[in-house]
Amino acid sequence: MRSSIDPLRVARKFNTMSTADLQAAPVKASPFFEEKVLWVKHWTDRLFSFAITRPESFRFRSGEFVMIGLPGVDGAKPILRAYSVASPSWAEELEFFSIKVEDGPLTSKLQLIQEGDTVLLGKKPTGTLVLDALKGGKRLFLFGTGTGLAPWLAVARDPDAYSRFEQVYVCHGVREIAELAYRDFFTAGIHDDPLVGEEAKTRLHYYPTVTREPFERQGRFTDLIASGQLFRDLGLAGEKFNPDEDRIMLCGSMDFIKDMGALVETHGMVEGSNAEPGDYVLERAFVG
Numbered sequence: 001m002r003s004s005i006d007p008l009r010v011a012r013k014f015n016t017m018s019t020a021d022l023q024a025a026p027v028k029a030s031p032f033f034e035e036k037v038l039w040v041k042h043w044t045d046r047l048f049s050f051a052i053t054r055p056e057s058f059r060f061r062s063g064e065f066v067m068i069g070l071p072g073v074d075g076a077k078p079i080l081r082a083y084s085v086a087s088p089s090w091a092e093e094l095e096f097f098s099i100k101v102e103d104g105p106l107t108s109k110l111q112l113i114q115e116g117d118t119v120l121l122g123k124k125p126t127g128t129l130v131l132d133a134l135k136g137g138k139r140l141f142l143f144g145t146g147t148g149l150a151p152w153l154a155v156a157r158d159p160d161a162y163s164r165f166e167q168v169y170v171c172h173g174v175r176e177i178a179e180l181a182y183r184d185f186f187t188a189g190i191h192d193d194p195l196v197g198e199e200a201k202t203r204l205h206y207y208p209t210v211t212r213e214p215f216e217r218q219g220r221f222t223d224l225i226a227s228g229q230l231f232r233d234l235g236l237a238g239e240k241f242n243p244d245e246d247r248i249m250l251c252g253s254m255d256f257i258k259d260m261g262a263l264v265e266t267h268g269m270v271e272g273s274n275a276e277p278g279d280y281v282l283e284r285a286f287v288g
């Protein structure tokens with residue numbers, strides 16, 4: 001039988017590592033930061049937002065997602081889910097926008113968190129809903145359903161969005177009016193943002209739609225686009241996206257991103273990635 005090798009013992013025996021190396025040895029490094037909850041806001045019985053402290057060494061790009069979780073109780077493994085960071089890349093606190101699922105392994109518990117509680121934060125943010133994954137263009141359309149709005153809270157507060165695009169459209173689709181979280185922020189609050197407020201006043205457009213009760217605008221984005229209504233509502237020329245000038249980000253349920261991706265491809269849009277920027281990018285809004 002082969003005996004197992006303990007790299008720390010080997011290093012000590014052959015003196016191949018300095019004391020500092022030994023202390024920093026990755027063997028026992030946790031993949032998570034332990035952060036404190038700063039605030040919690042409940043929007044509806046299905047939606048809430050919260051913010052946690054940001055570790056100094058935590059870097060991310062506006063629009064990326066990261067693992068979030070709660071420590072396991074009585075030695076159990078932590079429960080983790082991916083969440084889009086709803087804060088822009090330089091923010092001092094990290095904000096998240098979450099669904100509450102009654103029997104969801106994480107959100108059934110996470111919805112009970114309070115200021116001062118500990119939340120686990122993954123160390124490796126990643127994702128494709130970043131400006132770098134899109135080619136240059138004139139108009140940036142950010143389509144999110146439900147908590148799929150979260151990455152737009154980051155992207156729409158990033159000055160790069162306004163230096164790379166003339167107009168930015170935040171399009172939020174929900175079932176009920178009460179789920180139009182951050183409506184006040186996108187129609188007013190963002191105008192006071194010290195970095196992008198001035199640009200947002202004239203170049204950020206908020207386009208909400210509700211599907212299951214009467215509202216000033218109703219219908220799924222797929223239908224609003226297919227009928228041309230979205231383009232008419234926004235005062236845009238033509239009734240299709242223009243692959244030369246329009247760029248699109250999609251975030252929502254699996255069905256939503258699949259249907260929207262297929263639809264915008266019929267307009268000639270090509271999917272992009274971090275390695276190869278394109279006309280549109282997508283990511284699933286994570287639930288559970």
Ligand code: A2P
Nearest residue numbers: 145146173174175211220221222253255256259
């Ligand atoms: P609908 O009410 O007609 O299902 P959900 O909470 O289920 O993620 O839905 C959020 C919003 O996204 C709802 O307005 C819903 O419309 C809409 N939606 C769900 N699936 C799709 C899809 N495949 N294409 C377009 N919109 C969708």
